[in-house]
Amino acid sequence: MAQVERPLSPHLQIYKPQLTSILSILHRITGVGLGVGTLLLTWWLVSAAYGPESFATAQAFIASWFGRLLLFGFTYSLFYHLCNGIRHLFWDAGWGFELKTAYTTGWLVVIASVGLTLISWIAGYASGGAL
């Protein structure tokens, strides 16, 4: 028997990407990324518990180019998820639903997350340099 062709509601790809929708999915993507990043955090802390040698190994990996790349992605994800998370908490409190406000806070999140990432890396290189 032939399938009845029922109308479907428009799916995601029908909509034009907008700042609000991009930031929304980015919140999930960075959240999952941070979940993977906790493996690095766990390795770092556990290596310190094992002693100086394993801690040095972990520190050396983090200082490698690949380690720095991971850490940079981790830092950006962390600040993005933090800033946008605060935006979510304001929504939960019932504030900021107007379209104009949603866009203003959206751009604020973009600027703040990039700014905080750069500041922390500049501070990191200025304080130790060795990484």
Next chain:
Amino acid sequence: MSHRTPAGRVHGLGSAQHGVDHWWGQRLTALALIPLIIWLCISIVSMIGADHATFTSWLSTPGRAVALLLLILATFYHMKLGLQVVIEDYVHSRGWSTTLLVTNSFACVLLGTACAFAVIKVALGG
């Protein structure tokens, strides 16, 4: 045809009275993580290139150890709740969904416990 009364049929099937626990838990941990994560970022930057002795002496104060333990608790609980929602939303096969949900719960508890134990061990002097 069932001869049970409507009240008898729904008895024990209705609201379990903890519908907002997941939502509330995610928000509470989010709120707690705002100051904790900012503190962690500043601390990690100050620990860049540190050797084992520097790191262990930094962590050996009760305030820092407790702050890190609270951060670990809030982080892994927040992560468990968040990844759970992602799995529930995108994984439609019943088998995979259940497998991933169980793995998620176990992994978050495992990683959280490992982190917490490491912090306690280092804080108490290795």
